[in-house]
Amino acid sequence: MNDVSSHSRAQVEPPAILVDLAAEAGVRFNGSNPWDIQVLDSQVYRRILTQGSLGLGEAYMDGMWECAALDELFTRLLRADIEQKLTGMARLRVIGEALLQKIVNRQKRARAYEVGEKHYDTGNDIFEAMLDPTMNYSCGYWAKADNLAQAQIDKLDLICRKLELQPGEKVLDIGCGWGGFAQYAAEHYGVSVHGVTVSREQQKLARQRCEGLPVTIELQDYRELNGEFDKIVSIGMFEHVGPKNYPTYFDTALRLLKDDGLFLLHTIGLHRTTARIDPWINKYIFPNGKIPSALQMTKALDDRSVIEDWHNFGPDYDKTVMAWWQNFNNAWGSLSDKYGQRFYRMWKYYLHCSAGFFRSKNGQLWQLVLAKRNRPGRYYSVR
Template sequence: MSSSKEIFEKMFAGGDIKINGDNPWDIKVNDERTYDRLLSDGMIGFGESYMDGWWECPALDEFFYRMMYYRIDKLIPKNFNTIKFALKAKYLNMQTKTKSKKVAHMHYNIGNDLYRGMLDKRMIYTCGYWKTAQTLDEAQEDKLDLVCRKLKLEPGMRMLDLGCGWGGLAKFAAERYGVSVVGVNISEEQVNLAREATKGLPVEIRLMDYRDINEKFDRVASVGLMEHVGYKNYRSLMEVAARCMDDDGIFLLHTIGGNFSQTKTDPWIDKYIFPNGMLPSPPQISTAAMGLFTLEDWHNFGVYYDRTCMEWLHNFKRTWPEIKDKYGDTFYRMWEFYLNGCAASFRARKNHLWQVVYRKSKSLGLYEPVR
């Protein structure tokens, strides 16, 4: 009978990963209990053992890339808790108005100091657009301009920003395109900073659930929200956009997505990073929009998310000495695990970044796609 170490040696070999090997993507095991923990606790044990310092890797992003590209991550054993988590995610609505606040408290409210140091100067926490950009600031500004051009904003229009983050898009659209904006968000920390950032502009930031908004707008944007609403609420998000949009309006959906339809996320991500979230697939998005909109454009630039995540990781490490006393070493390793894993998921083309443009079926005339 093979030992737990031998099981993982054979499993990792499929991606040319060695335990205590010489390649930068090889893992170094510091605690022999790691193997049994991986076998008994699956992906949660995998992440937690890294957080505890039981194993390390010089090029963690390349390790994850090989794990995902060769689908080795699918071979990690599932335990009872993993199965229970999957069933719970499938049959219960984990993103009700009450439960949806969990990600706000656990992820977005943990500290604006962390995000100020990690993100660009506008604090945009979604994929940058690196077509011609050379810096993270440029990539995020180019992405915001891309969103505005796809929405075909004109001075005097009124725009709804669903899940408005720290107000970066609202501020950019108001300043550069002369529109008024209503942004909605359930994170108190983000709302407070967004209100401060947009002070003096025709921007209103509301602390409210996206499902409660019921007003008419010329344009609607959802940038980075769909990943949090859960598959049981994809249709609700589309219905909110439809009821809040004029008949000749435009709706832009910006979301991370995956190749396969899922009803759950990775259990480690769910426990430590984005509770109750999940990534939609193309069929799930299209089904949710069916009968409400006409699809005008579908743009995939997920390859840019790899670089975006690595830029965030670089900034996080650079500013860590300033905030480490507040967060601690375990948090550092957790965040390192998270950002490297995310970068690798896009590098391996497991995950994607889509910008989807919809209009109502009553809209006439040609929509010219923007790149």
């Protein structure tokens, strides 16, 4: 396993093409700004040129470069679309990725549990250390909050109010995580919740946390669901559905929803439509994931559902992710023996590039409230 200390600062000059690309974002190699890339092994240049963002990320995991302000580095690179320009030089690979997205259904039922095994089953100790006490692994709502725990409680309550939850209602939670929403809604709004997840570790802990409440947690893909529900919620799961499956996903949700019900969808959104997925994120964090664009979502929803409300609070995800990083970093002393230095660098890279993704506004956070066209009455938006 490589470590930063095993590398000496590189003396080789970076290729001019990389210097020019970095300069477009206001970034320098071995510069004096905190967001500049400090090269410790000159092989990093070759890895970036030949593998793009995958090479950049793996080189960081291998300790080949450092940066004092990773979040600011990624914010600048993403604002300037550097990664897109870099991968554009490897034209054949980009074309191959686009064709693969069109031909292959990465999120088909047979692959549904891969992201659970790869990411969400990493270890409950990691997530318990990083997340707030409600164990919410999605964007908090910081309109009035001044800390992560309050931001997550405010998010949960916002969702409950948007859904107009009433005591005794039956709620479906698609992608229930560690049961944060189910526990909150059952305790504070008197509803029963049926949650489904593709992660065994999530299921185990969610059942423990919701013990004694009218909550069931099952290991199940959304395509396997049956029944009828007053309300449906899906928080941070839609990113794993994939564009090829959007029609099936929405048809399933609407089939399960009562005619007078409401469906709240909480998802990361992309500022433009693209067939590309980030190869580093796909390999190390979220296999088979694909963030939707507004165009892809509205196309799938057209003639299926009424969009009663569309709320964007993307900047709140920047604050959420950086709070996760502080929690994770503070707890690392108790986790390091089990997970090791390469995992630490992978997780640090993941959280900081996520912060830059939202800070650059390439990433959005959307909450949509959906209903069937024949739902009676008027819906009043909640903030």
